[in-house]
Amino acid sequence: MTNSVYRLTVTPDAAGQRLDQFLAANCDALSRTRARKVIDLGGVHLDGRRLRRCAEVVKAGQQAEVFLDGRPLEPYRLTTERILFRDAYLLVLDKPPGVATQPTPARYKGTLYDALQAFLGADQGGRRQPSIGMVQRLDRDTSGTIVFSIHPRSHKELTRCFRDRQVRKVYLALVQGEVAQPEGVIRSQLARRRATNLTVSVGKGGKYAETRYRVLSNLPGASLLEVDIPTGRSHQIRAHFAEQGHPLLGDTAYGGPAEINGRPVPRQMLHAQRLELLHPVTGEPLVFTAEMPEDLRMVLECLRQQKT
Secondary structure, X not given: OOOEEEEEEOOOOOOOOEHHHHHHHHOOOOOHHHHHHHHHHOOEEEOOEEOOOOXXXXXXXXXXXXXXXXXXXXXXXXXXXXXEEEOOOEEEEEEOOOOOOOOEOOEOOOOHHHHHHHHHHHHOOOOOOOOOEOOOOOOOOOEEEEEEEOOHHHHHHHHHHHHOOOOEEEEEEEEEOOOOOOEEEEEEEEEEEOXXXXXXXXXXXXXXXXXXXXXXXXXXXXXXXXXXXXXXXXXXXXXXXXXXXXXXXXXXXXXXXXXXXXXXXXXXXXXXXXXXEEOOOOOOEEEEEOOOOHHHHHHHHHHHHHHO
C-alpha cells in the first residue's frame, strides 16, 4: 500500500463547482463517490487547509491536494474488545495494525485518536467533548498496548512519567536473519532525515536512544526478539535493528523483506506486548499485556514449520 498525492489547480472554467464534483472531474484516482469518502476522511486540503465539506464551492486559482494512503476508506471504529483497561483517568487499548495513532495528511477520521473521540463522545451521550491526552504513539503498522489520558487530572502526571522514563515498554520484534548474541544493548543518537522521513543514527545533533533486546528464538531466516526501550524515539526499534543488519520483517522502508522464505509478510513485524507504569492519580502499579496478533502468529508458525 503506497501513499499518493495529487495536486490540482482550480481553473476559471471549474470555478463554482462543488469540491467533490471538481475532484472527480480532475483527478483520475477519484470517482465522485470515492471523492466524497476521501473528503470525509480528511484527505483533501484546499489552499493548505484540511476541508471535510463535499459541498464546498471551489474558486479559480485555489490549490487542492488529495492525499491517499492506500488504506480502506471506511474509517476505523473502536470496539470494547480492544480495551485492556479503563477507569475515570486512563484508557489502555490493544491497537490493531494498519491504524494511524494520530491524524495524518490522508486522514483525520478513522485514526485511533478520532476513534477514541467518537467512542468516548458516544459513551458520554454527546454532552461534552472528551478530554484526551495523547502521550504515547505507535507507528501505523505497529500493534499492541497504548495508553491515553482521558481526564484533565491525569494529563500532566502521565506526560511526566513518559518524559522521565518511568514507563516500561516491551515489544516483540521479528527481524531478518539470525541474531548471534542472545542479548544486547544498542545505543546511538537518532535523528530524522527530512528527505526520506526515516530515522538514522548520527554522530551529533540527534537524541539519545537505547534499545535492549534478548533473543526468544532463532528461526529459518529470522529471529524473534523481546525488545525493551527505556527511551522512546520515533522509529527507534526499526532504525536500530536495520542498522545492525537485522531489519524487521515486512519493514520495507528500512530495508526489511516483503516476504520470508517465499511467504509474504503483511506489515512490519512489531508488537507492543507489554506496558508497565504507575497510575498517574492513584500511584498504583499497572501492567498491561496485549496478546500476539494473528498476522504475527501466522508468520511465526510458517517459520517454525520450516524449521522442523
